[in-house]
Amino acid sequence: MGNNRILTINSVQNEKVKTYASLLEKKHRDRSGKFLIEGVHLVQEALMAAAAVETVVFDAERGMPSELEHLIADSGCELVEASPQVMAKCTATDTPPPVFGVVAKKDVDSGTLYGASSLVVVLDGVRDPGNVGTIIRSADAVGADAVVLGKGCVDLYNPKTVRSTMGSLFHLPVMEGDLAQLLPAAKEHGIRLAGTSLQAEDTCYSYDWRGATWLLLGNESSGLSEETLAQVDDRIIIPMHGRSESLNVAMAATVVLYEALRQRRYSF
Structure with missing residues (x-):
């Protein structure tokens, strides 16, 4: 995955995890100007469209999806490998996806x-x-x-x-x-x-x-x-x-x- 440094987070009490999970609520999305994207397809589309993807978090047990590796290498975004418990806390689906991203909202003229x-x-x-x-x-x-x-x-x-x-x-x-x-x-x-x-x-x-x-x-x-x-x-x-x-x-x-x-x- 290129020169991206990978941060490892296992605890749901980690401050970064709390910040990611807060984006499930509108008031925190409004305050921070950021939102979550869940799953391989959405992360792939965001990276290919050069959206402002700040962080990509992937399930440490499942590994980085192969479809994303070359896109991640070119993106310069922060990379985090996380425990399944962290993935579950930060996503809104019944079955947590293998990857999610934090994206800055885009101002439209x-x-x-x-x-x-x-x-x-x-x-x-x-x-x-x-x-x-x-x-x-x-x-x-x-x-x-x-x-x-x-x-x-x-x-x-x-x-x-x-x-x-x-x-x-x-x-x-x-x-x-x-x-x-x-x-x-x-x-x-x-x-x-x-x-x-x-x-x-x-x-x-x-x-x-x-x-x-x-x-x-x-x-x-x-x-x-x-x-x-x-x-x-x-x-x-x-x-x-x-x-x-x-x-x-x-x-x-x-x-x-x-x-x-x-x-x-x-x-x-």
Whole structure:
């Protein structure tokens, strides 16, 4: 593993361990500006994306996963081998992973949101970590410019949210922001705000996604807040031809984003 010096920690009472474990709680993530990533895949994605990985901790009994060795050697991050008890204390899964990392949060420049052809996904009160993670993955898959989490959304750096992004968190700008400020600013830049609504004039297929557009998606049960709806320029609906009442918000996001991708890249 190159020139990385390896620190060994066996006790769950170690101060470093207490610091790592504290990042399972939002208040400590907010205070420190750091969060945890768990498992080989996430650590691999973070290192390959040159994220600010400060520390990588691996299970001393299982050893450093071979997939990470060359990435670790080039990273210069702190390396810690830890007992299984330490691994269990610092991670949020029932079965502790063989490795976890401590990563500094990345500041996202809100200027990246206002491009001339930007496609941005904006979440308003989406509370389920799995939904938020899946939406970030779908936004990544279609090449969207950014994802914004407004107030009332689950914490972006909640371990469940981070895990469910499957590494897409490191592939595109994802930020938490105040929609009361960001949405009017988008309109000033000539960006259309399109929100899903049952009282819509357009389907997601008849709507023109080729210009600068932000897709607004609301809470799983109550939809977009009144304040956000008041900012929406265009309301769209996903047509339903079977007997299902609605789609999960992450599925709905994926359907709409792929139609936007089709229009932008594949309309002949």
